[in-house]
Amino acid sequence: MNADEIRSILDAVTTGNLSRDEAVERLKNLSYEDVGYAKVDHARAHRQGFPEVIFGEGKTREQITGIFEKLIARSPNVLVTRTDAAVYGDVRNVVAETEWHESARMIRLIRDRDEKGAGEIAVVTAGTSDIPVAEEAALTAEAMGNRVTRIWDAGVAGIHRIISQRETLACARVVIVAAGMEGALPSVVGGLVAVPVIGVPTSIGYGASFGGIAALLGMLNSCSSNVTVVNIDNGFGAGFVASLINRKENPRD
Amino acid sequence: MNADEIRSILDAVTTGNLSRDEAVERLKNLSYEDVGYAKVDHARAHRQGFPEVIFGEGKTREQITGIFEKLIARSPNVLVTRTDAAVYGDVRNVVAETEWHESARMIRLIRDRDEKGAGEIAVVTAGTSDIPVAEEAALTAEAMGNRVTRIWDAGVAGIHRIISQRETLACARVVIVAAGMEGALPSVVGGLVAVPVIGVPTSIGYGASFGGIAALLGMLNSCSSNVTVVNIDNGFGAGFVASLINRKENPRD
Amino acid sequence: MNADEIRSILDAVTTGNLSRDEAVERLKNLSYEDVGYAKVDHARAHRQGFPEVIFGEGKTREQITGIFEKLIARSPNVLVTRTDAAVYGDVRNVVAETEWHESARMIRLIRDRDEKGAGEIAVVTAGTSDIPVAEEAALTAEAMGNRVTRIWDAGVAGIHRIISQRETLACARVVIVAAGMEGALPSVVGGLVAVPVIGVPTSIGYGASFGGIAALLGMLNSCSSNVTVVNIDNGFGAGFVASLINRKENPRD
Amino acid sequence: MNADEIRSILDAVTTGNLSRDEAVERLKNLSYEDVGYAKVDHARAHRQGFPEVIFGEGKTREQITGIFEKLIARSPNVLVTRTDAAVYGDVRNVVAETEWHESARMIRLIRDRDEKGAGEIAVVTAGTSDIPVAEEAALTAEAMGNRVTRIWDAGVAGIHRIISQRETLACARVVIVAAGMEGALPSVVGGLVAVPVIGVPTSIGYGASFGGIAALLGMLNSCSSNVTVVNIDNGFGAGFVASLINRKENPRD
Amino acid sequence: MNADEIRSILDAVTTGNLSRDEAVERLKNLSYEDVGYAKVDHARAHRQGFPEVIFGEGKTREQITGIFEKLIARSPNVLVTRTDAAVYGDVRNVVAETEWHESARMIRLIRDRDEKGAGEIAVVTAGTSDIPVAEEAALTAEAMGNRVTRIWDAGVAGIHRIISQRETLACARVVIVAAGMEGALPSVVGGLVAVPVIGVPTSIGYGASFGGIAALLGMLNSCSSNVTVVNIDNGFGAGFVASLINRKENPRD
């Protein structure tokens, strides 16, 4: 409940401009408005450059296009994740400048390109098959106003590949690491940098990888203390959190 | 491999102060130093106020005290995690100003109290039994130079408890949420704030909580995109990453 | 064993209309009737407005239509769950007033619309993708004579969404909550109401949601004591139990 | 936010007994009271005969006794679950009429013995080793004002044992069934009655029972549609929900 | 190594009909024959009426037909399990009297119809969807010379259904019970009979049935001591073991 709003209601009661009963009702509603304040939150959020996001999975083409049309009115940047080229065909008709990213299965509209991040975000993959998940993270971070450095195929079986990227990694304010199979790369990267590392287990692997569980457990048990983890294949979440970490200014300012 | 060091070796060869063979050896060693550069990292790290940490579990009293004596020489702040009062009895003899935190089972020595964080770190628990894990996070974050706000017992079964803390949460640059049972609180907190939320599943619960697995899965599957997760009961890791996120200056500066 | 039937047999023996051996045989059969009394139960059940239900999964179109034809003779209300539009095409030819509910994949015939519930049943979903499961619950509860209030998309990531429904929830005699991902919503709803809450985990989610296991564990470990759980995606079961709870009169009356 | 409280504050402002700033502060606090309205809920709840409950596990003797002393002031009935005889020794000193139930490990204080249930609650166990969990359910239901019928040791391996209780079961408004091992009894009971059945898997069993998981899965997959499930060994939860189902009057009345 | 065969070789050496070196070779081969004696076993086995069995899964049409042609030369009865109608089309061309059993997906050739069982084998299912697995068991048992009684759809949710079959069950020398979902029926049947019960968990079920695991665990944890279990959906194995149990004469005779 906002103090200014309370004050003006009280003033109106004192001056007789508002009856006591109406004041009671409005103060009660205000309390309800308080409960429902998150819409204001949403508004504040995209003023700060957060994109609006539509999770495409499980939605029809019509639903996605419909939601998309409403979102572009209030937000310059919009993402549609886990979608396909057919949906893109529809969405492109709404706003021509939307982009289609095949490997990440993402539609992206960026109209606000102001940089909002304090530093760089590095996105690393262990193998080439982890790239789609990593791209989802990278595209998300870019849409949220960050410079992104991509380092592909630097898995631990050839440890020199990631070590040779030390300088690049050292420039990042936060590092995202997508890895399947044994999910060991975040631990190694975590030891090479002094910034937060976000591990994204991918469902890549054979046999006892169990659709990403082996990688997930590997990352949760990382011996590097600067590693946190998001859900299997959740590139969007990793890119989103990395962007929050990298923000230039306190979100409340 | 540091360019300045290479330069001085080359100069010494050119001026004849160093034989070619000795130079080869030193450059090779330098390369090994390069491989072994992480020690320099460690040095740099604690100049920035990172505490040195001893994981107490599985170490004898003698081992812990021995390591502790070495660490206090090079680092102002030192933590011993997952230890007990008996070890504290020994360590207190080494440095009198060490503190003993019973619930978190942590020994803490803080001699550098400079604030290094840009904002506040909020640490929240769902129930009172999650407090030991949350305290480990809070004590770690404090030892790394952060102001910490503690919010205990704000689980989702009485949703007003966390909602009434909205203002406090809104001040935080990062929020740590420790929760057992269904692990739902990080999702709710994630929806209330626009900063990174670190979920710490705790092994609190009965029956099908499976020592924290239910809470872990709950947090990994959080419907709030700003939630990342650390291992079950890993309060130290959560406090460590939160401190990295909250740092005032780029760690490379 | 029904006392009246025993009496008439005894009378027949006493009057000599029945030989002792025949009476022994019939009383033994009667005892089998006793074992097989559940048919009477079924009869009693649908006199009280229970619909007959055909689980469509794994049955052929012919089988479903055949069973349907038999059931409509003895029960005014009939449900076919987990079926498809093709089966509906057949069934509609049998009774024209059957309804087809696409999202819940349910065929419904309601000819007895008497209200049998004492209060309202609220059905809540965390997200839009949980609606098919929730609809199965709602349609079932309606077919059993209940007024149903639907609250869609009130997940915990935007906690105001469910809190703003507090008044509506307060009117319910029982609440059904369908949620995937972390399955946290039943705990929150459980804290807002003082009536039984039935959690239905849905198989919605990605990565480590494991087809509903994360949600299931979340609900089983709910910190709200008024939550019970049914199987993953079992909307029918939730609607059925909610109807039993809400019944105006004791089922034995 | 309570309308009467708002009214009196407004009156005080209007009459000048309260400064505008103080009123703002108190209305804000009131708003926090609104957020914290659940305490009112609690108050309402125990006016309706809900007992206050202390989960004893993980709390010290001092903590339990301290909380107990506060609760007895505002609630006639109080339960302490998962506790031991030593705690009872302390608590008995506070209120002499507390009872100690060894098998359920529960302390119970009942001072309000009004019947609040519409019908009876039947509590059934599959084996004798399930009795402690079932007793927890039964004692809870009694403390919430219900008549409880206990049926012990009626497991499915001797199916006549439960069938011979048909008449007794038929009198119940809700049935709680505690079972370990394969957890089959709720399915059988569910087929015998037309009321809600709450399954409580117990951690009783050997080998591949996995501490209650086998029983839990058995109950979740019950072929009887009137079965819902609570967590393993959660007798309290089962008794609590059964009491909610059995309540004579709508909880909002 | 068969004593008679050794004797005849020794005689041949003694009489000079066999050179020492040839005898060494033949005795060594015989020893290999001894190691390879299982072929003799096979021969003995089908003299006793064991059918030859081809597991169809993972074999091509050509392979199955080829093996089938060889087997019919040495065994009157042959089964092909987990196959399809196309394979049957081929096999029927080889021997016209083969039968095709659609629900069990089995091809069966029975030319020896002698009864080899001491008693009857009862095959029971909990639901109609368990019938394919149960049919595989029943067809196998018949092919091995047993009389088989089928009891379909006698699940525990309507407990009278199986109890009304008590007399029939009492005639069986061994009972096979196929059940999905909670897998409770073998426990109930086990309590009704005094003979071995073989539980066959089926992969029937939804949600947390996990493709038969719930049923498997239920049967393994059966509270009836006369229940043993075979693998999920392994109807053939159940029918095979039941036939071994029911054999009139000791297999060594």
Add this chain to the structure above:
Amino acid sequence: MNADEIRSILDAVTTGNLSRDEAVERLKNLSYEDVGYAKVDHARAHRQGFPEVIFGEGKTREQITGIFEKLIARSPNVLVTRTDAAVYGDVRNVVAETEWHESARMIRLIRDRDEKGAGEIAVVTAGTSDIPVAEEAALTAEAMGNRVTRIWDAGVAGIHRIISQRETLACARVVIVAAGMEGALPSVVGGLVAVPVIGVPTSIGYGASFGGIAALLGMLNSCSSNVTVVNIDNGFGAGFVASLINRKENPRD
């Protein structure tokens, strides 16, 4: 419902010695007797030489002794499983001829030593640490009137150990195999004999044996079709079923 009892009631009615209403009551009770007929079953069972069994785990010394005293009145042979020497101290005072079997933790009273089995039962272990479980099986089978052959320590790592027992195995009517670790022995034994093999996984093993799960899965997936499985460490169950299989006469005779 027993025909003789029905007859005598009918006669009493006909002769006027019993009023119609009393007859109705008694026949109804008789019907309950019918429902409760399993007691007759029990009686029949131990006439056939089944021992009465007390599962000791989770029962107090007083409970076990109390039950024991009742059972010895109606059954010559009694077993107490999963018990300890202290209980034996008590039980020995009741009947001096009871035996104590330390490794199997079983108390055994055998007063009826008639042979009831058609053939021999072989009990095999893979290692020496599987012997306690195997002994439980062997002692049970002996108490049920069977001759038992013990083959200890014949695991597959030294395959000659079990092969050298081929002749002994060939004499058995049924074979019990107890094995931990990979649980491979039942498959090998199953290939060597033409009789039913009952696998008992034991909780012996390290690391990824998971308390018997590896052995359990191994046995369930046995490539030998004559293998069925009981629960982990369930020696009693294996001995019980083996005895049922081996019985000389049809249990109904």
Add this chain to the structure above:
Amino acid sequence: MNADEIRSILDAVTTGNLSRDEAVERLKNLSYEDVGYAKVDHARAHRQGFPEVIFGEGKTREQITGIFEKLIARSPNVLVTRTDAAVYGDVRNVVAETEWHESARMIRLIRDRDEKGAGEIAVVTAGTSDIPVAEEAALTAEAMGNRVTRIWDAGVAGIHRIISQRETLACARVVIVAAGMEGALPSVVGGLVAVPVIGVPTSIGYGASFGGIAALLGMLNSCSSNVTVVNIDNGFGAGFVASLINRKENPRD
């Protein structure tokens, strides 16, 4: 960092042929070469006859062909695993002598056929359906210069089948055993030989084999101490390690 290369750079600096700054740069690069030295490793590796390998799964036809063209320039032997006939059509156009192995789904190019192994490698399968995985192992080992003996269909249910191969197994320097279902064969083979045995669990099996987990656990818990394990269906890995074990000379020579 190679000493010769360092020396020549130093000489160039001393002789003035290289400026100090250029030398710094080249030494830094050299250091990067040092970090990137694994390419040299690769080179050394295939000089020793290691084939280059392309994992085909998840790569497009164009990608595979492109990589293939580059690899054939520097390595005589090249493998493409987990691919299909369509890719082979493309690759055959590049080098005509490539072979297509349908069952193992492998393309193989062998131009260096020198024997590099000290002894033989035996590859054994439990069943015919394990052959594809075993073939992958065998073809890999051959491509790495080993003589390979194949023993198909020697599962433990007919134990004589593997025992009769004792002499053949005794000739091997290392044995690979591919088995699904219970995965028991490696334990038996491990007991028959005194060389390393590599177990390859295959995803063959039904019901509770869980796609190879049962076999995997069986092999990990093998009672034979000479068994190690690779991932489910990982024939290539088994063939690769077996080749390393069998190498005639120390790889560093």
Add this chain to the structure above:
Amino acid sequence: MNADEIRSILDAVTTGNLSRDEAVERLKNLSYEDVGYAKVDHARAHRQGFPEVIFGEGKTREQITGIFEKLIARSPNVLVTRTDAAVYGDVRNVVAETEWHESARMIRLIRDRDEKGAGEIAVVTAGTSDIPVAEEAALTAEAMGNRVTRIWDAGVAGIHRIISQRETLACARVVIVAAGMEGALPSVVGGLVAVPVIGVPTSIGYGASFGGIAALLGMLNSCSSNVTVVNIDNGFGAGFVASLINRKENPRD
């Protein structure tokens, strides 16, 4: 079956020194001797320097000492694994030169110190808490005649630690890597060397490490093709297989 032995029996029959029946008996026994040849294996094995091994877990002090006394008579080197100091007290009385290794919980007797390995075996640990398992491997390998290099505490979080050991690793003929937590070290080591790597997951870790499962899955899914895995904490097995790989001569020579 040995040809020479057969020949001499045949000669004895031909010359009449042996009756036909006695020859039959001896040839049959010989066949059993053939089946029981593994004893010869054992003999041959320890002639080659294999130690005899007693697994101490689950055996009494008397049993271990008893077996130990028998083994020292036929084998120069003997190991007792998973034992304790009390057993060592007993065993030392039998042979004074036995050694006690506290961290590995192993008793070791080495009287034959001949080197039997072709190269060195490197044993590496990720952390200090993995040392007990690694020591078990190292002590085993030494007892089997190998030179062993120990590299402790070289986990991937400080990647320079293992990279700085490149030269040492390059000297090894086989590398054993013991690691808990995420189990990533074998993958990194596997990329640094061109020899077989044996991964030993240890049960070290917290939370979601699940007693070594995370490490086990990590190693099974290793992206380095030269990694095989043994059971959790199975240091003995790793040392045993490494010794077989490193053996100078073919074991059959």
